[in-house]
Amino acid sequence: MKLGMPGMVLRSAAKKPATRRFPAEIRPAYSATRGHVAMDIAKCNFCTLCQLRCPTGAIVVNKQEKTWQIDRMRCILCTACVGACTRKCPTMETSYAPPVGERRESLVRFTQAAVPGTSPAGEAGRA
Amino acid sequence: MGTRTVIPFGPQHPVLPEPVHLDLVMEDEKIVEAIPSLGYVHRGLEKLAAKKDFNDMVFVSERICGICSFIHSMAYSTAIENIMKVEVPERAQYLRVMWAEMSRVHSHLLWLGLAADALGYESLFMHSWRVREKVLDVIEETSGGRVIFGTCKIGGVRRDVDAATLDKTLKMFDDIEVECQEIVHVFAGDPSVHKRVAGVGILSKDDAYALGAVGPVLRASGVTWDARKLGYAAYGKLEWEPVVETGCDVPARVLVRAKEIFQSIGLIRQAIKKMPKGPVEVRVTGNPNGETIMRVEQPRGELVYHIQANGTKNLARFRVRTPTFANIPPLVKMLPGCELADVPIIVLSIDPCISCTER
Ligand code: SF4
Numbered sequence: 209m210k211l212g213m214p215g216m217v218l219r220s221a222a223k224k225p226a227t228r229r230f231p232a233e234i235r236p237a238y239s240a241t242r243g244h245v246a247m248d249i250a251k252c253n254f255c256t257l258c259q260l261r262c263p264t265g266a267i268v269v270n271k272q273e274k275t276w277q278i279d280r281m282r283c284i285l286c287t288a289c290v291g292a293c294t295r296k297c298p299t300m301e302t303s304y305a306p307p308v309g310e311r312r313e314s315l316v317r318f319t320q321a322a323v324p325g326t327s328p329a330g331e332a333g334r335a
Numbered sequence: 336m337g338t339r340t341v342i343p344f345g346p347q348h349p350v351l352p353e354p355v356h357l358d359l360v361m362e363d364e365k366i367v368e369a370i371p372s373l374g375y376v377h378r379g380l381e382k383l384a385a386k387k388d389f390n391d392m393v394f395v396s397e398r399i400c401g402i403c404s405f406i407h408s409m410a411y412s413t414a415i416e417n418i419m420k421v422e423v424p425e426r427a428q429y430l431r432v433m434w435a436e437m438s439r440v441h442s443h444l445l446w447l448g449l450a451a452d453a454l455g456y457e458s459l460f461m462h463s464w465r466v467r468e469k470v471l472d473v474i475e476e477t478s479g480g481r482v483i484f485g486t487c488k489i490g491g492v493r494r495d496v497d498a499a500t501l502d503k504t505l506k507m508f509d510d511i512e513v514e515c516q517e518i519v520h521v522f523a524g525d526p527s528v529h530k531r532v533a534g535v536g537i538l539s540k541d542d543a544y545a546l547g548a549v550g551p552v553l554r555a556s557g558v559t560w561d562a563r564k565l566g567y568a569a570y571g572k573l574e575w576e577p578v579v580e581t582g583c584d585v586p587a588r589v590l591v592r593a594k595e596i597f598q599s600i601g602l603i604r605q606a607i608k609k610m611p612k613g614p615v616e617v618r619v620t621g622n623p624n625g626e627t628i629m630r631v632e633q634p635r636g637e638l639v640y641h642i643q644a645n646g647t648k649n650l651a652r653f654r655v656r657t658p659t660f661a662n663i664p665p666l667v668k669m670l671p672g673c674e675l676a677d678v679p680i681i682v683l684s685i686d687p688c689i690s691c692t693e694r
């Protein structure tokens with residue numbers, strides 16, 4: 209075991225690299241990983257509790273327009289919004305949000321359909 | 336007396352990614368004086384405390400340092416808990432110890448890598464960081480974040496870790512320990528490493544004490560002091576002794592940090608084995624009113640939080656003294672008499688974290 213540097217070098221030469229060949233090989237996420245906040249807008253009643261609890265002001269809820277907007281660059285993945293919502297709309301996903309090229313692309317707005325539940329809810333567009 | 340030249344070291348320097356500036360007054364190759372200047376990355380976090388809710392400040396304090404992140408949030412939360420006289424559940428105390436020691440292992444491995452890099456040992460640097468990556472994986476699996484744990488809160492911790500994950504953590508640290516032994520063996524036994532650093536950066540025991548050195552710098556000069564002995568979180572219930580070396584030079588500091596890796600792994604094992612079942616947080620209501628000083632041991636040394644609260648949701652005063660700040664006077668003492676070529680490794684030997692220093 210204690211061969212010192214030569215031993216380590218020889219062993220490393222015989223082994224496959226310690227790094228992964230990303231993106232061909234992707235490490236599965238841990239269940240605890242905080243990746244990004246996903247939103248089920250159909251369940252939301254726009255009570256703004258999540259907006260009040262968010263320490264960074266990343267969430268903007270608009271009751272009139274029935275929109276829920278998150279700024280992914282502001283979000284620090286603290287899970288406060290997930291814990292605050294009584295209807296369990298925001299959830300923490302293990303995958304990371306896709307990279308963005310410009311600052312404004314990090315704003316993601318969800319809009320609720322006129323009659324809740326009639327149309328599939330989702331990332332309706334980037335603000 | 337030869338001619339004196341002033342050589343600027345930093346704020347941008349290849350060996351040190353962080354912006355500290357030293358004016359090195361040289362006589363030929365020898366340093367006669369070192370004048371530090373700081374303030375390149377001041378962030379004004381202490382002012383921010385006056386605007387943020389004290390609960391949200393946990394997140395801010397965690398971001399003071401990217402390496403000792405968890406220990407910062409633990410120090411802040413414990414300080415507020417002391418003011419509000421909140422009794423934190425025991426399981427949370429043990430989880431805090433576990434996470435704090437994980438961040439110590441990863442910080443020390445990071446430092447060993449940087450030290451190897453400063454000595455020109457590229458492959459040793461890679462190996463240290465390869466092992467550190469495994470520690471980060473364990474951190475991610477238990478807390479959800481790789482660098483920012485985000486698990487500490489006032490009144491306990493935000494997430495519990497199940498028994499299966501704790502078992503896996505123990506197994507992972509068995510592997511990590513074996514790999515660390517190999518790396519430490521090179522640092523401690525390799526003749527060329529020894530030749531390069533032996534007798535470099537001397538800080539005598541009296542100087543270390545008088546100048547207020549902290550952490551591994553203090554312990555490498557033969558002073559037995561570790562703030563974890565104050566017994567915050569669950570440290571008082573675990574069995575361990577501070578690592579002390581008497582070499583007073585750079586290799587002594589390397590050894591202190593290397594031995595602390597194994598000490599930390601031991602503490603993680605103890606914490607996991609002794610962890611009682613039960614809740615991990617208590618509900619905290621109301622606002623803090625009072626004043627407290629909290630001292631905790633970070634990988635780099637003793638961290639001091641001074642908090643003054645006035646019964647509102649914003650703190651009146653939030654003052655942080657980070658270990659690097661305390662280690663700068665000892666650094667300035669170490670440099671005179673050294674060769675210019677030894678400056679990078681001497682500066683590195685205090686494990687400087689300039690961004691923490693400037694808050
Ligand atoms: S996501 Fe939840 S907390 Fe936020 S506005 Fe909708 S219902 Fe309220």
Ligand code: SF4
Pocket residue numbers: 245261262263264265266267278282283284285286287288289290
């Ligand atoms: S995870 Fe935290 S920072 Fe991100 S949106 Fe939710 S509350 Fe805000």
